[in-house]
Structure formats: C-alpha cells, structure tokens
Amino acid sequence: MLAALKSALATLEIPPEKVVISSGIGCSSNLPGYIRAYGHHGLHGRPLPVAIGIKLANPELVVIVTAGDGDEYGIGFNHVVHAARRNHDVKLIVMNNEVYGLTTGQASPTSKVGQKTKSTPDGSFIYPLNPLSTLLGAGATFVARGFSGDPKHLSFLIQEAIKHRGFALVDAISPCVTWHDIYDEVRQRMYKLEDSGHDPSDLLSAIKRANEIEKIPLGIFYRTEERPSFEELVSQEIGREPPVQAVKRLSEQQIKSVMAQFY
Numbered sequence: 039m040l041a042a043l044k045s046a047l048a049t050l051e052i053p054p055e056k057v058v059i060s061s062g063i064g065c066s067s068n069l070p071g072y073i074r075a076y077g078h079h080g081l082h083g084r085p086l087p088v089a090i091g092i093k094l095a096n097p098e099l100v101v102i103v104t105a106g107d108g109d110e111y112g113i114g115f116n117h118v119v120h121a122a123r124r125n126h127d128v129k130l131i132v133m134n135n136e137v138y139g140l141t142t143g144q145a146s147p148t149s150k151v152g153q154k155t156k157s158t159p160d161g162s163f164i165y166p167l168n169p170l171s172t173l174l175g176a177g178a179t180f181v182a183r184g185f186s187g188d189p190k191h192l193s194f195l196i197q198e199a200i201k202h203r204g205f206a207l208v209d210a211i212s213p214c215v216t217w218h219d220i221y222d223e224v225r226q227r228m229y230k231l232e233d234s235g236h237d238p239s240d241l242l243s244a245i246k247r248a249n250e251i252e253k254i255p256l257g258i259f260y261r262t263e264e265r266p267s268f269e270e271l272v273s274q275e276i277g278r279e280p281p282v283q284a285v286k287r288l289s290e291q292q293i294k295s296v297m298a299q300f301y
C-alpha cells in the first residue's frame with residue numbers, strides 16, 4: 039500500500055511539501071510516519087474532519103486520508119458518508135483487511151458472515167457493510183477498489199483518485215497476514231473492471247458491480263466530474279478566498295505579532 043502511494047505521488051511529480059496525509063488509529067493508520075510528506079496521526083475514526091479542514095484552509099495541497107476499515111467504515115463512517123455527499127476534494131484510501139488488526143483481530147464492519155475472529159469465535163452472523171455501494175448511493179463522485187497484492191494497479195487507481203476533482207474513495211483490500219490472511223482467496227476471486235467492458239460513467243452498472251458476491255471486481259467503479267467540489271462551491275457561492283491566501287498577504291512582522299498572541 040505504502041509503495042503504491044509513494045509511486046503514485048512520484049509518478050504525478052507532486053513534491054512532498056504539497057502533500058498532507060491524515061490518518062486515524064490502527065496498524066494502517068501508522069502510514070504517515072513512513073512517507074516524506076506532511077502528516078497527521080490523530081483520533082480513531084477522525085482523520086477526515088482534519089483533512090477537510092486542511093483542504094479548506096489551503097486548497098493547493100493534495101490531501102489524502104489513509105486508514106483502516108475499522109477506522110473509516112466503523113467508528114468514523116459518518117464522516118465518510120458526508121464527505122462523499124459534499125464532494126470534499128480529499129482522497130480516502132481505506133486499507134480494508136476485514137478485521138481490527140491493531141487490537142488483535144476482532145470483527146470489523148466488513149467481516150463476512152461466517153468469518154471467525156477473536157470476537158466472533160463461532161463465525162460472524164452479522165451482514166457486512168458494502169462501503170462501495172453505500173457511497174455510490176450517498177453521491178460519491180469517484181469510487182474504486184484496489185488490492186495491495188497488485189501495487190502497480192493500486193498505484194494507478196490512487197493516481198486517478200488524486201487527479202479527480204472532488205471526493206475519491208479507493209477501497210484497498212490489504213489482507214492482515216497475522217489475523218486474516220486472505221491473499222490467495224483474493225487472487226482467485228478478483229478480476230479487473232477495465233477488462234470486463236464496464237463503463238465507469240454508468241452509475242447503475244457501478245452499483246451492480248459493487249454488489250457482486252462471488253467475484254471481487256477491482257478498478258474504477260464510478261467516476262463523474264459533473265458535480266463541483268465543496269471547495270469550488272465555497273469560492274463560487276460564498277466568494278470567500280481560502281485562509282492561506284489571506285495569510286500570504288501578511289508581512290513577516292504581522293505574522294509574528296499574530297503568533298505572539300498564542301504564547
């Protein structure tokens with residue numbers, strides 16, 4: 039996952055000082071500590087509100103959230119649905135391993151029926167969340183799924199997400215080799231949407247593909263740039279410039295005197 043993200047940023051030639059990565063809590067959320075860019079490692083389930091604030095303050099930055107399925111599809115899912123609905127220009131990469139890895143392998147919202155975990159020793163009996171079709175229903179403008187076992191393809195999906203004008207979800211299947219190693223199973227069941235004639239501008243077809251059970255489609259399910267991003271709406275509708283522009287006009291002396299008030 040980390041290699042795919044680094045390669046995506048390098049391929050797009052985005053310099054480290056233009057990138058901010060916000061994460062929650064979990065094994066996956068440690069990612070900002072392993073990449074040379076600005077980073078934020080915050081509260082469980084809350085990396086999106088921080089990312090949204092950063093993007094509103096300085097829309098010139100590429101703002102990416104990296105976190106786990108427990109973080110983003112469980113405790114923090116409220117933020118995901120509304121970030122998608124409002125089309126905030128942040129990129130959400132969820133390392134989906136179908137368990138809570140850091141806390142030693144309990145069931146997560148994407149654990150399958152029958153999946154044996156520490157908290158479901160007889161197999162889970164709860165129907166899992168389908169984050170892709172849920173977000174397509176919530177109005178997400180870019181929805182994709184990749185696999186950590188295919189970092190080249192995952193890098194391509196991350197690049198497309200970064201280039202997209204608006205909110206983008208990349209659900210990255212990244213099996214937990216300690217608590218739920220399904221690498222072989224994913225390899226057997228996966229196929230690429232781009233090899234299947236799927237049209238990513240067709241929302242109904244995207245929802246249908248997202249609800250497939252036997253096979254695991256990888257690729258871009260849906261993409262539209264017909265809706266403006268939240269940041270574009272703020273500048274068009276409210277006519278307010280981002281705070282970073284106002285700060286840029288201040289002299290060094292003015293910045294020092296503002297900062298002095300906080301000491």
Ligand SMILES: Cc1ncc(C[n+]2csc(CCOP(=O)(O)OP(=O)(O)O)c2C)c(N)n1
Pocket residue numbers: 063064065066067082105106107108109110133135137138139140141146
């Ligand atoms: C508010 C809060 N509740 C619960 C926890 C305990 N906790 C830490 S990590 C985690 C889940 C991690 O799972 P996931 O987000 O899927 O990441 P992974 O470790 O699998 O990469 C939980 C429940 C916490 N740190 N904070």
